[in-house]
Amino acid sequence: MDPNTAFAIKAASISDVPTLAKISSDSFLEDRHTQMKSQGENPYDLEQSMAAYLPRQIASPTSVLLKAVDESTGEIVGWISWGFRGFSPAEIAGPDPDATALISNEVESQKPAEEEKRVQASQEQQAKSEPGPVDDSPIKQLERITDADLRRWMDKVMPEGTRCMFVVSLCVSPKWQGKGVGASLLHWGTRKADAAGVFIWVHSSEGAWRMYQKHGFETLETLDVDLDQYAPSLLLNNQGRTEKWGHYVFRYMKRSPQG
Numbered sequence: 284m285d286p287n288t289a290f291a292i293k294a295a296s297i298s299d300v301p302t303l304a305k306i307s308s309d310s311f312l313e314d315r316h317t318q319m320k321s322q323g324e325n326p327y328d329l330e331q332s333m334a335a336y337l338p339r340q341i342a343s344p345t346s347v348l349l350k351a352v353d354e355s356t357g358e359i360v361g362w363i364s365w366g367f368r369g370f371s372p373a374e375i376a377g378p379d380p381d382a383t384a385l386i387s388n389e390v391e392s393q394k395p396a397e398e399e400k401r402v403q404a405s406q407e408q409q410a411k412s413e414p415g416p417v418d419d420s421p422i423k424q425l426e427r428i429t430d431a432d433l434r435r436w437m438d439k440v441m442p443e444g445t446r447c448m449f450v451v452s453l454c455v456s457p458k459w460q461g462k463g464v465g466a467s468l469l470h471w472g473t474r475k476a477d478a479a480g481v482f483i484w485v486h487s488s489e490g491a492w493r494m495y496q497k498h499g500f501e502t503l504e505t506l507d508v509d510l511d512q513y514a515p516s517l518l519l520n521n522q523g524r525t526e527k528w529g530h531y532v533f534r535y536m537k538r539s540p541q542g
């Protein structure tokens with residue numbers, strides 16, 4: 284971590300949603316899968332989709348949404364959404380030396396009663412996708428393939444009765460990347476998982492898997508997608524030339540409890 288950098292990990296609140304959504308789309312600007320999906324007639328808009336999705340995530344009793352804040356300016360520089368399976372709400376809120384008070388005071392009070400009744404599986408399945416009107420474009424076909432594969436993995440890795448944690452989303456503002464923000468957001472959960480003796484899984488983007496590997500995650504499965512099969516046009520590179528999008532590999536990773 285950069286020794287000159289000081290940031291705090293805090294519970295995110297509903298008023299943070301527009302900023303978190305913007306950080307999400309900024310952080311994925313260089314991600315080829317996201318770039319490809321944002322092409323064509325009905326382009327995928329990550330910022331919009333996150334702005335719609337995050338309030339549900341904040342209200343969910345089985346998730347914890349944390350933000351990293353630059354202590355000198357108050358700027359939000361990154362965030363993570365942790366999913367929990369087989370934990371009680373009290374266990375999810377603590378015990379944790381850094382975030383217990385924040386989570387129990389801020390997040391818990393924002394949970395409307397009806398959210399408590401939400402079925403956990405449906406919340407988790409919505410984690411990566413938004414149901415929309417029927418659209419059979421190649422990009423939508425790809426979305427259905429990646430969503431179905433994620434559901435298959437989830438059924439396999441956490442069948443009924445499993446107690447575990449998972450990373451739903453993690454992103455760091457581009458100018459803050461490489462300064463230890465992602466590691467700190469991840470560390471909150473790895474400590475919690477180790478204390479509870481549970482594994483963590485993540486569906487990793489192509490840019491993040493090495494970081495997860497450094498934090499004890501192992502790749503168990505991959506989904507290799509030939510982006511050119513679904514792309515509406517070739518990729519326009521920084522030199523103004525067109526080239527193929529190439530393959531994109533999603534990695535299903537798992538970290539066993541340690542310590």
Ligand SMILES: CC(C)(COP(=O)(O)OP(=O)(O)OC[C@H]1O[C@@H](n2cnc3c(N)ncnc32)[C@H](O)[C@@H]1OP(=O)(O)O)[C@@H](O)C(=O)NCCC(=O)NCCS
Pocket residue numbers: 284310311314452453454455456459460461462463464465466467485486487488489490491493494495497
């Ligand atoms: C992936 C991401 C969250 C990492 O956050 P970050 O704040 O830049 O990461 P950190 O500075 O905390 O780095 C943590 C460790 O991972 C390593 N690391 C981070 N990105 C890496 C990369 N692309 N390749 C190799 N190692 C990497 C760092 O060297 C560091 O290792 P160290 O602790 O041994 O020094 C950030 O780059 C990001 O937002 N990427 C785009 C969105 C994304 O793909 N999110 C993941 C969704 S699953």
